[in-house]
Amino acid sequence: MVESASVSSVPELGEAAAFEEFFLAEHGRLFQALYLLTGDLQEADDLAQEALLRAYERWDRVSSMDSPAGYVYRTALNLHRSRLRALVVRARRVFAAVPADDFSGGVAMSHDVQRALAQLPRRQQEALILIEWLGLGSEEAGRVLGIDASSVRGRLHRGRTSLRELLGEPYE
Amino acid sequence: MSDVRTILKRGVGGATPPPDGFGRMLRRRDRKRRNQRIGAGALAIILALVSFVALTRAFRTVERPADEPTPAGLGALAYAVDGDIFVAEWDGSNPVRIADGRPPSDCGTGSSDGLGEYFAFGPIWSPDGRYLAYRHADCDRPGDGWWDVVISDPQGNVVTSFPSQGWGISWSPDSTRVAVWDHWGKTIGVYGLKGDRQTLLTLPFVIPAGESDPVWSPDGRSLLLGNFEIPLDGSTPRPLPWTDGDVAGWALSPDGSRVAYTTRKSLVVAAADGSNAREVLGDGATPNLLWSPTGDRIAFTSQRSRELRLLDVATGSVTLVTEPDGSAVLSVMAGAGFEFSPEGDRILFSRTEEDGTGVDSLWSVNVDGSDLRRLVAGTAWGDWLSPSPTP
Numbered sequence: 001m002v003e004s005a006s007v008s009s010v011p012e013l014g015e016a017a018a019f020e021e022f023f024l025a026e027h028g029r030l031f032q033a034l035y036l037l038t039g040d041l042q043e044a045d046d047l048a049q050e051a052l053l054r055a056y057e058r059w060d061r062v063s064s065m066d067s068p069a070g071y072v073y074r075t076a077l078n079l080h081r082s083r084l085r086a087l088v089v090r091a092r093r094v095f096a097a098v099p100a101d102d103f104s105g106g107v108a109m110s111h112d113v114q115r116a117l118a119q120l121p122r123r124q125q126e127a128l129i130l131i132e133w134l135g136l137g138s139e140e141a142g143r144v145l146g147i148d149a150s151s152v153r154g155r156l157h158r159g160r161t162s163l164r165e166l167l168g169e170p171y172e
Numbered sequence: 173m174s175d176v177r178t179i180l181k182r183g184v185g186g187a188t189p190p191p192d193g194f195g196r197m198l199r200r201r202d203r204k205r206r207n208q209r210i211g212a213g214a215l216a217i218i219l220a221l222v223s224f225v226a227l228t229r230a231f232r233t234v235e236r237p238a239d240e241p242t243p244a245g246l247g248a249l250a251y252a253v254d255g256d257i258f259v260a261e262w263d264g265s266n267p268v269r270i271a272d273g274r275p276p277s278d279c280g281t282g283s284s285d286g287l288g289e290y291f292a293f294g295p296i297w298s299p300d301g302r303y304l305a306y307r308h309a310d311c312d313r314p315g316d317g318w319w320d321v322v323i324s325d326p327q328g329n330v331v332t333s334f335p336s337q338g339w340g341i342s343w344s345p346d347s348t349r350v351a352v353w354d355h356w357g358k359t360i361g362v363y364g365l366k367g368d369r370q371t372l373l374t375l376p377f378v379i380p381a382g383e384s385d386p387v388w389s390p391d392g393r394s395l396l397l398g399n400f401e402i403p404l405d406g407s408t409p410r411p412l413p414w415t416d417g418d419v420a421g422w423a424l425s426p427d428g429s430r431v432a433y434t435t436r437k438s439l440v441v442a443a444a445d446g447s448n449a450r451e452v453l454g455d456g457a458t459p460n461l462l463w464s465p466t467g468d469r470i471a472f473t474s475q476r477s478r479e480l481r482l483l484d485v486a487t488g489s490v491t492l493v494t495e496p497d498g499s500a501v502l503s504v505m506a507g508a509g510f511e512f513s514p515e516g517d518r519i520l521f522s523r524t525e526e527d528g529t530g531v532d533s534l535w536s537v538n539v540d541g542s543d544l545r546r547l548v549a550g551t552a553w554g555d556w557l558s559p560s561p562t563p
Contacts, residue, residue: 023194031189036180045189053197053204066436081356113183132177133184143420146384148460148473150502154524154532160176167179 019059023052026069033129034076039114051076067140074144077126116166124159127152132160241325243301244557246514248326249547250296250304251534251554255279255288257296257306259326262513262556263536264547270328271306279311290322294340294385296555298347303331303365305341305350321352323365332367340385345392353385360386360395362404373402375409390428413446423461423470432461432470432485439472441485452488464516465558469539471512471519473502480521482539494537494544496523514558518543522552 027048034044055062055072062068117125130141131152138156142149190196247262255278257271273279273289292306304326307319318337324330338353344362354361354372362371373395386395386402394403399415414422414431422433424444432441432452439453439461452470462471470483471493480493480502496502502523511520518536525531532552537544548554 020194023197027189027193032184032187035187036183041187044187048189049193049197049200053201056197056201078357113179117183128176129180133180150524163176163179 015059015063018063019056022063022068023056026072027052029134030072030076033073033133034080036117036129036133037077037080037125039118047076047079050079067143069134070136070140070144073130073134073136074146077144081122112167116163119166120159120162124155124162127155128159128163131156241302241327241329241331244297244326246301246557246559248297248301248557249520249534249554250292250557251548251551252287252290252292252296252306253548253551253553255290257290257292257304257328258548259304260548262518263545264534267548268327270304270324270326271308271322273308274311279309291319292341292553292555294553294555295343297557298343299345299559300347301326301557302347303343305343307339307341308333318356321350321363323350323367331365332363334363334367334369336361336363338385340387342385342387342395344388345390351386351388351395360397360402362395371404373404373406375402390424390426396424413444414440414442414449421461423463425463425467426465427467430467432463434461434472439470439483441470452485453483453490460510462510462512462519464512465514466516469516471510478502480519480537482519491541493519493539493541511556511558513556520547520554520556522554524552 030051031044031048034047035041038044038047051072054075055068062071065071117128120128126145127141130136130144131138136144138149138152141152145152244259249260249262249264251258251260251264255273255275256269257273258267259270260267271290276288279289287309289309289311290306291309296304296306298305302325303323305321305323308322309319318335320333321336321341322330322333336352336354337356340352342351344350349362349364349370351360351362353359354369358375360373360375361369362373364370384398386397388394389396389401393405394401396402396412399412399419400409401412402409412422412431414433418435420434420436422431424431429444430441431444431446432439434440437454438451440449441452442449460473464470468485470485472481472483473479474481479495482491482493483489484491502521510522512518513520513536516539518538520534520536522532522534525533531550533546534548534551534554535544535546
């Protein structure tokens with residue numbers, strides 16, 4: 001009810017052009033972040049499309065936010081969490097076997113990293129990807145995740161340590 | 173570029189999104205609108221049925237067990253650590269393990285987020301102190317990503333257990349029910365002390381509420397979730413009157429008459445209907461707010477979670493309660509390791525070391541900053557028994 005009522009606005013022509021510019025700037029980065037999070041290209045594409053569409057439907061409000069990209073990341077993570085149960089199963093499949101159908105053809109994926117990420121607790125995965133991949137600060141990542149910046153830093157620290165341990169990488 | 177970013181770059185490889193992303197998004201929007209039109213009619217019928225069923229159940233007499241457990245003493249500390257649940261004195265002394273579980277190292281991989289077999293993310297005690305609610309992970313079935321709810325008496329005798337999703341468990345003010353996600357992001361279940369699901373609330377929209385779990389309103393007639401109030405009688409959920417895109421966090425006063433919320437620029441106190449909004453602090457509060465039991469003070473963290481401060485609501489004066497030494501930061505969320513003692517004279521909080529260990533611990537301090545003491549090492553999740561937990 002709230003959702004369907006609030007999505008009816010259509011951006012004006014100038015706003016639509018501004019959104020397209022925003023889309024082109026954020027799409028690839030968001031897609032790759034979600035790919036790291038899900039280990040699944042199709043899932044990453046679907047989540048990125050839906051998150052950006054929701055921003056488009058609310059562009060009059062989102063464009064005036066301090067960080068429209070932060071809104072999109074938050075939306076994408078919320079969508080991802082709502083599919084968590086299925087993704088937990090999928091993450092374990094990634095751990096057990098190399099992914100099969102890969103619609104991007106010649107992508108040279110590093111399955112050891114995918115497997116290591118899939119073994120991290122979800123909260124650590126999110127903190128790692130928001131900060132290390134998307135380049136957010138811990139304050140902004142905290143706003144995206146709806147938690148305190150200190151909690152983000154704790155998760156990030158543990159995620160870094162765990163990832164290096166799982167990959168057998170040397171410590172700094 | 174940090175070395176972890178290099179690792180992630182290796183993980184991404186050459187992955188790029190499929191072509192024509194913007195065009196595909198526009199076509200997705202068209203499909204969505206068409207489906208919404210089709211679904212609107214069906215939704216109206218479903219809502220009417222849900223409302224009828226919920227209304228019928230809302231008026232049902234609340235059943236309480238015939239022989240209720242003896243309540244624990246006010247201020248008793250319940251906490252989860254290393255896969256176990258403990259009940260102790262307020263200061264962590266005389267701990268009694270009431271649920272003996274397997275530690276994180278022996279409990280699947282990530283199924284309980286590194287917390288072990290038994291754990292708790294938020295309030296544990298029922299307001300009357302007769303029961304505790306916490307989570308249980310099946311360590312031998314790691315394919316299941318969610319955790320059961322366990323309700324026990326203060327000695328650990330299990331009263332009931334049932335599957336659910338989400339993280340926190342919220343006790344009703346009358347201690348007869350808990351509310352949890354039944355299906356994350358879609359349905360909320362209200363369960364009685366026999367594990368019977370008394371109400372199932374279907375959300376006809378997705379609430380972009382981060383890690384929010386439903387919590388009870390002080391009057392027990394509705395659940396609060398993110399920026400929405402969801403009446404138990406099945407009527408239409410409504411936005412909370414004080415919320416808009418600028419509100420980062422909020423907390424209702426214990427009697428439910430007032431709300432405190434933070435925006436990007438200030439901390440505001442208003443009536444629960446959103447009226448009489450008054451800025452009480454210009455800058456520096458984080459979204460984690462905690463009302464004192466008497467509603468005259470608000471605790472909050474500031475300086476990027478390196479200070480715990482106390483605001484006098486009437487005068488607007490702010491005092492420093494404590495700041496952790498070294499590199500530690502306060503790690504607080506209202507109702508989850510951050511609360512006032514029942515008398516309002518002490519504050520429970522958690523902190524995380526940033527010395528490379530990331531170790532959590534539970535602490536307590538007098539509101540004037542004296543008698544700082546560590547209560548429990550190794551956890552950020554604890555709950556003092558209080559008759560009026562902050563929603």
